[in-house]
Amino acid sequence: MSFSSFFSHYDYWVMLFLAMAGLYVVIARGNLIKKLVGLATLQTSVYLLYLVPGKLVGGTAPIVHTAFTLYSNPLPHVLILTAIVVGVATLALGLALAVRIREEYGTIEEDEILHIELGPAKNESPK
């Protein structure tokens, strides 16, 4: 891959970095809130994947008129509006569950919850 093609698609690299960073946080962190932060990052990165190809340099809104010939596609924006709503709902539900888990277990650390459920003996045994 040449240098210029890397930079002409830099927006995709940003998206990819965000997605992988988010996914890493979800997998690597045991704190229920931090996991949700990672999940939100992963979801947000996808918005870029849709929005980036929808934008044309110098493009206008899609107005049918002889003065405007180059226009950006509005559909990705509409799709992402929906995806944002879904993301907000997921995050809200995730946080609500975290609150309920905190009420029941008194902790939001995954390993401590496992410890409470399985008992100390099982948790410490090597897998």
Place this chain on the structure above:
Amino acid sequence: MSFAEHLPVLQVVVPLVSAPLAVLFRDRLAAFLLVLAGSWAAFAISILLWLQVRESGIISYAIGSWPAPWGIEYRVDALSSLVLMLVSGVGAVVLPYCRSSIVREIRPDTHYLFYAMFALCLTGLLGITITGDAFNLFVFLEISSLSSYVLIALGKDRRALVASYQYLIMGTIGATFIVIGVGLLYVKTGTLNLADMGVRLQDMTSHRPVLAALAFLTVGISLKLALFPLHQWLPNAYAYAPSAVSAFLAATATKVSVYALLRFYFSVFGETAIFKQLPMEDLMLVLALAGMFVASTVAIFQNNLKRLFAYSSVAQIGYIALGISFDSVTGLTATIVHLVNHAVTKGSLFLLLGAVMASMGGVTLARVQGVGRVMPVTTFGIVLCGLSLIGVPGTAGFVSKWYLILAALEKGQWWLVFLIVLSSLLAVVYVWRFVEAAYFRAPRADLLQAREASLGLAIPAWILVGATIWFGVDTSVTVGSAAAAANMLLGVTP
């Protein structure tokens, strides 16, 4: 336009509208009646659609009269009409069961919310099945997923919360992967209509984004359908959810994901060069076999019956994936038949377990000892479902295994026939563990007074048990529709 022409959209709108109305009434009985009316209407509509499709072929409905490649298209064909009927049918049976079941398991002041969530979940599942638009599919997927997280979290056990949280994380990763896949396909083809996408992908020359899309969609949907090894969320979610929810989700949620996988594989990617070059069949075969054997073996060592049969679900999904891996008409027929048969079997099994739970206070093997003596009818039902899981002739499970074996023989893979039978023997072992506890042990002294489940629990469960037996004897509906759907997916005219 006549009323009949609007059936495809009513299929989704009727249960959708019942959800907010149920919340507005804030009353247990009113919410129940509304959602019950909604789900029964949905079942009636799905039967009408099935008849219509059988008579006159594919129904295409343009939402808001915007024609297909631009607007959202609802598309009912042989496969989706069958899945619609399955999902709404199970919904219509499980809902009356909820009324007697959730009284013990969920706080009474939140019952109306439970019904609203149930209606939303049903809406989402029906929407995934009926839509012909890739992004719309994602939105419905999230509607059904979010409501099912809530339904699972309503379980009485506090572990339900953790199970629901884990499912939320895994499910959202899966859904996000699906959007990434859909996004890449959209960038490549400029369309979101699934049928249109399939046509445009055929003449693509550069393959890399399509390959990435295929990978993301495969992993994303496999997470949703709990294909081994992406099944980690399933056992806990089914084990700790309220009984009615376990039954509903076990019968429908994973099955609808299988439907989505079939749609993407055969309607979108089916004819593309990339799909034919990749060893997708081998990949499916390996994962299916691993699921069948590993999950069945794990099931043998479970002490909680709900967990035991949840692992058995993962194994049964292995059989469904095995049918896909044959990539032949018989193989896909086996997949679709097993999709229906396993749904009714597992649905009735979890409903009966819910009845046991109501009477005995739990479903661990230690607690259900001697249940055959105190609840003979319910126990007999569970044994019938167990026989169907094993694949004994006369039950639904036999029919699907028969077609799987036919498909294996068609390919000349004798060793697969042997493996299918061997994995059925593992099912014999885990079903036997229940039989042994139920019939050959004395009931615990404090549970001698337990009685048969009330009719409100028994009737819905036995309707599904009846379906399990009926689909094992009369296969005209299941195999007939499944064969038509398989022919359609592979583009073969029978």
